[in-house]
Amino acid sequence: MANLPIVQFEKKIIETVEQNPVVVIIGETGSGKSTQLSQMLHRKGYTDSGIVAVTQPRRVAAVSVSRRVAQELGVRLGEEVGYAIRFEDRTSERTQIKYLTDGVLLRESLSNPELNQYSVIILDEAHERSLNTDILLGLMKRLVGSRASNLKVLITSATLDGEKVSKFFSDCPLLTVPGKLFPVEIFYSKERPTSYVESSLKTALDIHVREPEGDVLIFMTGQDDIEKLVLKLEDKVRSLEEGSCMDAIILPLHGSLPPEMQVRVFSPPPPNCRRFIVATNIAETSLTVDGVVYVIDSGYVKQRQYNPATGMYSLDVVQVSKVQANQRAGRAGRTRPGKCYRLYPSRVYNDEFLDVTVPEIQRSSLAGTVLYLKSLDLPDIDILKFDFLDPPSTESLEDALKQLYLIDAIDENGSITSVGRTMAELPLEPSLSRTLIEANEYGCLSQALTVAAMLSAETNLLPNRSKSNEKKRKHPPLDLPDGSGFGDHIQLLQIFECWDENDYDIGWCKYYDLQVRGMLFVKEVRKQLSQIMQKIAKGSSDVQANQSRKGHQNYRNLRKALCIGYASQLAERMRHHNGYRTLGFKSQLVQVHPSSVLQPDDDGLYGSYVVYHELISTSRPYMRNVCAVERQWVMPILDKLEKLNVSKLR
DNA sequence: GTTAGGGTT
Numbered sequence: 022m023a024n025l026p027i028v029q030f031e032k033k034i035i036e037t038v039e040q041n042p043v044v045v046i047i048g049e050t051g052s053g054k055s056t057q058l059s060q061m062l063h064r065k066g067y068t069d070s071g072i073v074a075v076t077q078p079r080r081v082a083a084v085s086v087s088r089r090v091a092q093e094l095g096v097r098l099g100e101e102v103g104y105a106i107r108f109e110d111r112t113s114e115r116t117q118i119k120y121l122t123d124g125v126l127l128r129e130s131l132s133n134p135e136l137n138q139y140s141v142i143i144l145d146e147a148h149e150r151s152l153n154t155d156i157l158l159g160l161m162k163r164l165v166g167s168r169a170s171n172l173k174v175l176i177t178s179a180t181l182d183g184e185k186v187s188k189f190f191s192d193c194p195l196l197t198v199p200g201k202l203f204p205v206e207i208f209y210s211k212e213r214p215t216s217y218v219e220s221s222l223k224t225a226l227d228i229h230v231r232e233p234e235g236d237v238l239i240f241m242t243g244q245d246d247i248e249k250l251v252l253k254l255e256d257k258v259r260s261l262e263e264g265s266c267m268d269a270i271i272l273p274l275h276g277s278l279p280p281e282m283q284v285r286v287f288s289p290p291p292p293n294c295r296r297f298i299v300a301t302n303i304a305e306t307s308l309t310v311d312g313v314v315y316v317i318d319s320g321y322v323k324q325r326q327y328n329p330a331t332g333m334y335s336l337d338v339v340q341v342s343k344v345q346a347n348q349r350a351g352r353a354g355r356t357r358p359g360k361c362y363r364l365y366p367s368r369v370y371n372d373e374f375l376d377v378t379v380p381e382i383q384r385s386s387l388a389g390t391v392l393y394l395k396s397l398d399l400p401d402i403d404i405l406k407f408d409f410l411d412p413p414s415t416e417s418l419e420d421a422l423k424q425l426y427l428i429d430a431i432d433e434n435g436s437i438t439s440v441g442r443t444m445a446e447l448p449l450e451p452s453l454s455r456t457l458i459e460a461n462e463y464g465c466l467s468q469a470l471t472v473a474a475m476l477s478a479e480t481n482l483l484p485n486r487s488k489s490n491e492k493k494r495k496h497p498p499l500d501l502p503d504g505s506g507f508g509d510h511i512q513l514l515q516i517f518e519c520w521d522e523n524d525y526d527i528g529w530c531k532y533y534d535l536q537v538r539g540m541l542f543v544k545e546v547r548k549q550l551s552q553i554m555q556k557i558a559k560g561s562s563d564v565q566a567n568q569s570r571k572g573h574q575n576y577r578n579l580r581k582a583l584c585i586g587y588a589s590q591l592a593e594r595m596r597h598h599n600g601y602r603t604l605g606f607k608s609q610l611v612q613v614h615p616s617s618v619l620q621p622d623d624d625g626l627y628g629s630y631v632v633y634h635e636l637i638s639t640s641r642p643y644m645r646n647v648c649a650v651e652r653q654w655v656m657p658i659l660d661k662l663e664k665l666n667v668s669k670l671r
Numbered sequence: 672g673t674t675a676g677g678g679t680t
Contacts (some may be wrong), residue, residue, distance in 0.1 A: 078678065107680055124679040131680095153679065243676065277675065301676055323676040336674070381678085389680095448680035480675065549680090615672040639674055 025053030027198045031061050034196060038062070038141075042165045043174045043193040047183040049200030050351050054177050055086050055145055056093065059118045062141050063094075067173070068117035071140030076123040078151040079307060080106040087111075087120035107448070108545050123153035127393065130160060131445065134397055141173040147186065148179035148344055149306065150380035150411075156390060158410050162190060163399065179344050181376040189410050203354040205316075209367040217319040218246055220364050222253050225297055228315050228362075229258070230266055235314025235359070236296040238304060240349050242323045242338050247273045247299045254297055267293045274300035274308070280538065286310050302341075305348050309355070316353040316361040318346060320369070326384045329420035331609050332590070333636040342378040346370060380411050387413055387421035388451045388589075392430055395437040396445035404435075405671050422670040423606060424589040427661060428455040435670040443557055447550065449473055452634075456586030457550070461558050463578035468514055470554065472579070474547035475513035476634060476646065482513075482539040501533055506620035508631065508648040510583060511576050517543065584650040587632035588658045592644060594629050601631065601644065604659065611636060614643040630655050 027034075027048065037044050048054030059073045067073055077083040087104040096102055103112035105121040112119055121129075123144070130136055142161065147154050161174045178186050180197075187195045214220030221239050228237055241247050251273050258269045272286055289312065290296045298310055302322050322341050327334050341349070346363065353359025363370065382390070391404055405418050425431045430441035430451060437445075440458060447454035453473040460469030475482070502519060504512030516533075520540060523529040530537045584591075592601035592611060599621070603609045613619055613627060614637075621627050627649075634646035 080679080122679065128680055149678090151678065243674090245675090275675090276677065303677065305677085307677065325676075336676075338676095393680095612672095614674095616674090637674075641673095643673080645674090 025057060026051070026201055027053040027057045030196065030198050034058070035061060035065050037194050037196060038065075038173055038175065041194055042172065043161070043176070043190040045183050045187045045190070045193060045195045046175060046177045047180055047195065047197040048177050049180070049198065049202065050348075051201035051355070052198045053201075054198060055082075056090050058143055058175060058177070059090060059120075059141075060094065062173075063118055067140050070171075072116060072138050073118050073141045073143070074126065074136075074139045075118070075120045075143040075145055076126050076154070076157065077120060078123060078146050078149050078154060080122055081307070082146075083120040083122050087118075090118060090120075108549065123151065123157055127153055127156060128448070131393070131396065134399075135168050135170075136164065136172075137168075137170060140171070141175065143175040143177070145177050146306075147176045148182055148377065150378060150382075152381040152385055152390065155380055155382045155410060156393070158186075158189070159408050160397075162408055165190075179347075179377075181344050181347075186410065200351075202351055203356070203358045205350050205354040205359045205361050207350060208360065208362045209370070210362075210364050211366060213320075213365050213369065217241075217321065217364050218250050218253070221250055221317050221319060222257065224317050224362050224364070225254060226257055226261070228317075228360075229269060229295060229297075230261070232315065232360070234267065234293075234295060235357075236290070236298065236310070236312040237315040237317065238310060238313045238352055239297065239299045239317040240304070240319055240322075241299060241301060242319065242321045243301060244273075244275050244277060247275055247301065250299050254299070267295055269295050269297060271297045271299065274298050274304055274310075276301065276303050279536075283308070302345070304352065305345060310352070312356065313352050314357065314359045316349055316359065318349045318361060318363045320346065320363060320365040320374075324379075324384065327386045327417075329386070329414065329417040330607060331636070331642075332386075332420070332603065332605055332607075333609065333638050333642060335638040340369075340374055342375045343370065344377050346374060382409065382413050383411060383417070386424075387417055388424040391418065391421040392425055392437075392441060392445050392451050395425075395431060396442055398437075403671065419667050419670070420606075423665065423667060425451060426665065426670055427588040427658065428452065428586060430455065431670065433664075433666065433669055446557065447553055449477065449550070452586045452590060453477075454586075455588075456582050457554060458557075459585040460579060460582035461554065463582055465578040465582060466554060466558070468576070468579045469582055470547055470550050471514050471517045472510050472583070473550060474543045475517055476510070477546045478539045478542045479513070479634075479646070482536055482543070503620075504618040505574075505576070506649075507576055507580060508619040509617055509646040510634075510648040511579075512618045513646075514576075514579070517547075580648055580650055581654050583632055583648050584654040584658075587634075587648075588661075590633050590635075591650075591655060591658060592631050592633060592647075593655075594627055594631075599625075599627055601627075603636070604655075604662070606662075606665075609636070609642060611642045611644050613647055614645045617645075617647055619647050619649060 059075050062073050083104045091098040091102040099111040100115050102118045103116040105125050254271050321338050324339050325336050350361035353361050444454040457469050460466045502515030530540050591604040630650045631647040633644035
């Protein structure tokens with residue numbers, strides 16, 4: 022701890038904090054900011070009048086950093102030093118330093134807008150610009166001016182955007198703390214390669230043959246490319262190995278890899294052996310691999326974007342930002358001087374790369390965010406003028422307002438309704454929280470809880486359909502429930518009910534190729550949602566997962582509740598074919614996703630109306646996760662849509 | 672007739 026660079030700056034940092042309500046700290050990698058800032062403030066006595074909070078964008082970081090600080094202070098985790106993440110609060114009356122995810126802090130500010138228990142709030146890793154951090158930045162700006170008791174705010178960021186954050190907080194002071202990285206030599210390509218898989222392959226082999234020992238970390242965009250490159254590398258390395266150079270181990274690393282495969286990168290290689298780790302941006306911030314000396318950066322990353330004009334998401338391969346490229350390069354300098362090979366010219370880095378990653382708030386649907394802000398009841402708030410560091414477009418905010426209006430969360434004047442207030446208490450997308458409230462009225466809350474929980478984990482449930490996995494299957498695809506023809510929401514419900522019938526057996530999940538991690542997560546979400554709904558519905562007891570199964574049923578009430586909740590995600594079938602058009606504000610032609618279990622009728626046609634969970638544009642525009650609904654439920658929504666006047670919703 | 676970057680309440 023004593024040799025962390027930040028320790029020398031303690032006096033300066035404390036002085037600056039004493040004299041200013043907000044301070045921006047540029048803390049480079051390895052500066053020790055995450056563990057030391059809170060302790061400095063504690064030493065100065067800031068924990069006498071309240072708690073020092075440190076937010077993190079990720080759960081694992083909140084846990085691991087707090088553990089470290091507890092250790093350094095020689096206290097038991099959960100007492101003077103603790104953490105709070107979803108499903109787990111390890112703090113006590115005695116807690117003085119609290120690490121928490123930014124999402125948890127947002128939840129807390131819902132019930133206590135002044136956050137009075139905190140004397141200091143440190144927003145760590147603000148340069149990552151997560152949706153939640155961006156909301157917090159806006160809230161902090163209001164709070165430092167308005168809170169009765171004294172509040173200090175510290176924001177840690179990266180070199181390239183520190184100025185901007187400082188400017189946002191009325192030109193507050195900006196301190197730079199050096200990191201503890203070894204120098205990393207950067208090599209640029211002469212031009213962009215036609216294939217970055219091939220180019221990575223060539224660069225990796227060059228390193229293997231010419232450079233001294235040290236692991237190689239290669240940044241690719243996704244699972245597909247990773248698997249391709251791993252195969253090619255294995256092939257080439259095998260043909261090299263006839264004594265000419267050291268051994269090699271090649272490891273893929275991405276988010277959909279089972280945890281036991283992910284942790285393989287943490288075990289050190291045998292002697293005289295080089296590891297090649299072929300990774301997504303998971304290795305940029307979430308996982309740190311020791312022993313890396315060489316980095317190969319493709320310069321690309323996959324990013325999910327939302328288009329408010331169409332309501333459609335797409336997953337695009339885009340160029341990384343300068344901050345990301347530097348973060349990637351820095352991964353080579355953790356243990357000794359390293360080298361970074363950028364598969365693009367310096368001109369591209371300088372002229373084409375953005376300084377900072379486009380913040381998530383400008384790439385997401387904002388219905389949840391806007392509902393959250395409305396529910397805070399901030400005085401004289403105009404959502405369209407909320408002071409964001411990087412404001413989302415008016416179009417995106419209006420899209421959110423329209424969605425909220427259609428599901429009764431705000432009235433025609435844009436004021437939050439009592440339904441909207443209840444919705445904001447649920448940790449769900451607005452469409453699903455609206456569904457729960459309606460389901461409670463119709464006596465099918467238990468089913469809706471399951472559907473909402475399943476959809477909260479959806480991408481982590483079903484197995485990965487990559488080609489290599491296809492071959493690994495021990496048995497042919499098994500018969501999971503089929504949604505009784507009504508579609509994917511009903512299927513998700515039925516799957517969970519089966520699991521419940523099998524006493525939540527892990528073996529059952531494995532047998533059906535369902536991701537165990539995902540299913541356990543669903544169970545926890547469902548429990549949390551049940552508790553909140555029981556509080557809201559004052560003793561409603563219809564929350565048992567096994568309550569509803571009574572032979573054949575048509576799930577009518579549940580589908581009706583879904584129709585109300587997804588009022589802004591409705592589609593009508595075209596008269597003569599099986600395509601649909603969305604009934605939102607701008608009509609889109611879309612198809613039911615081929616993976617859907619929705620079944621056509623005897624004439625081979627789908628039902629006239631469906632609601633969908635999301636629109637995703639891949640090879641074509643698709644509706645993912647659809648549920649058949651009835652015309653008579655749709656009509657009132659269409660009436661409401663006609664009366665809609667966006668300009669009044671502001 | 673098909674998608675999977677990373678997070679979070």
